[in-house]
Amino acid sequence: MSDTSVKAAPSAPAPPVTAAAPAEAPPAAPRARPSFAHQALRALASLRLTVFLFVLSILLVFFGTLAQIDSGIWSTVKDYFRSFVVWVPFQLFVRFGQVFWEEAFSKELQVGGSFPFPAGWTLGGLLLVNLLAAHAVRFKLTWARAGVYTLHAGLIILLLGELITGLTQVEASMTIAKGETVNFTDVRQYNELAILTPNPDKPGEDLVVTVPQRLLTRPGRITDDQLPFDVEVKEYWKNSTLLDPTPERRGRLPNPRTALNGADYGLTNEREGSGVDTEAREDMPALKVAFLRKGTEEVLAEHLLSVWYYPNSVRRIVEFPAQTVGLDGKTYTVELRPKREYKAQSVRLLEFNHDLYPGTDKPKNFSSLIEVIDGDGQRREVKIHMNNPMWYGGETYYQHAYLDGNEGTILQVVRNPGWFMPYLSCALVTLGMLVHFGTTLVHFLQRRAVS
């Protein structure tokens, strides 16, 4: 128990209900000379630190919410919650003002500068240390404190669960058009540059070399033995927009490409969208890249690649011809696509339904009837719909979205080894609070009855 709380508690005109609370427990027996380690532990265990950390957490969550006005959810989560320090731009406060006090903050107002702030890992870690230290210092096995222990154990599990999720959860999607069979998922958080050539030994299969996203986001030359040629990254766009060939835009489309349907489509650099945007849209990155003969400056081909052109894109609107690089008589197809993971099983879409409320265009339900084909050829039919996912091989398949014109379904595929921890935590904390507040209440009512 911290010194400060021992001193302060008895003089506080606190209602007696706090008698069961940690601060009101009788102070520990005086020790002759507490060791330095013990003093440090006490400091770590202090309730003042807890409250201070709560204040910082509230501010962090608030900043992390405001930050989503301007940047994507993924970068916000990464910068604010899954890192140690975040530089919070002052512009956030301007944005807050622009939403809630339009008259005082003009839409154009821009403020530079930022300040450092402890981010999620730091605060979560400190809260965990504080909690563990508090229990180490004040541990005393009594029934009166059983509730507090249970609920704090639940909180520890929740924090650890979020840590495990942050480190290990993989969210991917599986896009299947009607009648198609697919055996891979796209991990949309990461993209890769894929270089494909037909496999001379196995017709119908490709040989693939991929370059991961972290090498693509900065301009520079990538050389590797496995690559048939050198890759020089010119520009990386976090998000892009595909422009339809409307009459007004004719002849003025930036970066035009002709689709398989014969029309020209343009592509522009776009602000990063938030992952759970109102329109629930994904980022569609693009990559300006040159392919050079190994070790020379000879340009084989130069392309503006984009996930829009990727045939399995979740937002595909039209199909585009493949982008290729020719080298010594061989043709390589290059594409920018979400990181691909192959599965043992494959999935076939039998039917996709998009039900509306009668007479409206308000969706009532989305459902996909799929056939899962195991690695050993076993088949079974499964219906996935809203609030009814499929569990398979440690992964969960959810109805996520659909292709334009209900032509196919997009399933969200999530692997999260820590999925059960929130459930456990919720149960423990609820139980703990019920016990703790319940005993407090009973004591209070008894006291009233006596007096």
Added chain:
Amino acid sequence: MKQTSRNLSWVFVSVSGLIVLLSLLLAAVPAAEGPKEFHLRAFGELPVTDHGRVKPIDTLARVSLLILSGKQEYTDADGQAQPAVHWLLDVMTAVVKNGDERRRSPERPIPGPSADVKAYRIEGEELKKRFQLEGSTASLFSFNDLYRALGAEGMKELAEEGANIDPTSPLGVLIDQLNWHTQYSAFETTHKVFRIDHDQVIALLGLERRKGLTYGFDELLPRVSHLHREAERVDKINPKQRDPYEKKVWDVHQHVTLYVGLARGNAKTLHLIAPSFPGDKWKTLPEALRDLPGRGEEDDAAALRVHASTLSFQGMLVNYNRGEREAFNKEVADYAARLRKEMPADMDRAGSESGFNDFAPFYRCMLLYVFVFLVACVSWMWRSPVITWYAFALMALTVLLHTWALGMRMYIQKRPPVTNLYSSAVFIGWATVLISLAIELKYRNALALAVASLTGFSTLIIAHYLSGSGDTLEMMQAVLDTNFWLATHVTTVTIGYSATFVAGFFGIVFLWMMLVTHMLSSLREGRALSFWGWVVFGTCAVAACVFVILLAVGLLNGLWYGSGHRGSLRMLVRGLSGLAILGLLFAPYLLWHRIKQATGSAPPGLPPGARFLESFALTEHTRRVLVWMMYGTICFATLFSFVGTVLGGIWADYSWGRFWGWDPKENGALLIVIMNALILHARWGGMVRDRGVAVLTLVGNMVTMWSWFGTNQLGRGLHAYGFNDALVQMCRWFWVSQLALIGLALLPLRNWRDYKPTPLAEATLPPPAPPVTHRAKGKRGSTRIQPR
């Protein structure tokens, strides 16, 4: 004296109680509809399908009228308030009525008054020549002027010419205007139900700003083409980037579309005609009429059965138009009787909903909450246990009514109570009242009742505002279509919000009472004050008065707003608000008395007329009680907001595989959990005491408002429903008010003590011993409220 006071309080209780009960009973039992009048209520109970939901025509009429005019009833030409169904029937029969008129007098192709409005601007010789108006010196003409000049043939030629010329040329614009006018003239009615409150839009439609800002369709009609042209332009602009004028143009355009849809019987998603036989579908009116057999086949009994609903509905409209009351009533009764056999469940629900609309239980709750608040105030001043008991009974009655209303909504919608922002407000209000009532049960001092009535009232006002955008029992989006999670996550988390608000309102009461306490203590002692002492005293006096006045004015205007801005009440509200503002004079009065004390010309003690303030001072007892109320409520809030938030995460994990997405709304809920935990830990650690807890509960209020409405305004995230300029304003001013209160609470408090409402002479007696507790050891003697 005491006996008189008790008798008087019994008189007050019985008279006002009788009035409340009688008015409720009268409202609950609607007057019977006589045989000589249209059975509008029976017609209103008939079911239709709109936005995928079976609802009574009454709801359709009310919601449509609410969207157009902001009210659920309208004022006819004689200044009489009329039910929405009446208006809807007039709109739905407009086509028949105008058609009859046109047949009767073919020389007037547009029978309504809009034909005589001088709305066509024709300038320049060439244009005038085209309209054969060469001699005229005027530049504004009515439809009839043009029709008389050109004749039927000339008008036809003109319309044909219009197809080949540039629509933006002066002639093209005029032809466009003529076309829209003629086309929409079939739907012309004169009820003033279009509310247009933007001067530029009023000017666009060639109208004049008038009191009430409501206009008839006949007034919009001649220039409706201008509206269409502007709306076409606005349509291309992203809704979030439209300026106020463009937003309003779009709104009015949508309103006109809705109106025309109702007149045609085919408004988007509206299916008026019920299935005629098992397996039949709901149909729109035009669909159903198209399917009717031609002449000669009508006698076929089978055809009659197949089209029974269509024929009935047609019969109702025709008879209504002809004024055949008995025939209309018979058609309505027959239709209802047949549907009751075919779809009894839907009929029951539609009937209940129509009755629910008629009774307007939430409006009645709103009135009752204000009344309970007043009775609670009376109970403190009168100090009569009878009245405290009465306030409790009234509150129990109100809660019953509120509960019944929530239950009815659940029955009608077949859903758990919270399904959208509107129902969250209604439910949060209910939960705050229930929590406070439980606390009141323990303390019986009407404090919790006052808080409950305020939270109940203000949440219902918010709900009333949120209902303006349409049907509050709308169908759920696909992802929300799960009663299990709606019942668990949504209900729990909203109870968490409610409890946090209750604690925060106790905090407000506590802080206000501290201001009063300081003022009274200072007056009781009557000693000389330092400069800062004067500043603090003055601030307390002014702030306490301003607070009460704002409360009174807020209640009055809220009531007026909740009653649908009834014009007859406007003067009353203004008058009473003015009277309340006079209360501001009380602050200088107290200050003046205090100055007299300081100069020695008045003895220490309260000035005449200020003794009633003693009821609102913090004694040791009330302080302890209030702090316990805050503390207990925060414990409750922590439990529910935590469980609710985690359940939300589990729902998310279960339905799209992401336990926590750091979405703004999720973050908002998390903030409430952390805030409540912070208050509890700060108190356990002795970092804050009574005043500190009260201040922190106000921060809790701010956080809850952020989570409830603020996060929705960012336009980001899964929960981004309900953008609203007014909500932005509400959030802002709520935050400012809480910050102002916190600022007041942080005034230097050297002299703030518990108030002892005993005469000074007796104050020398030893103070009563503090209540002995069987757990807490040591003396809690200090009654000084420590600033921490």
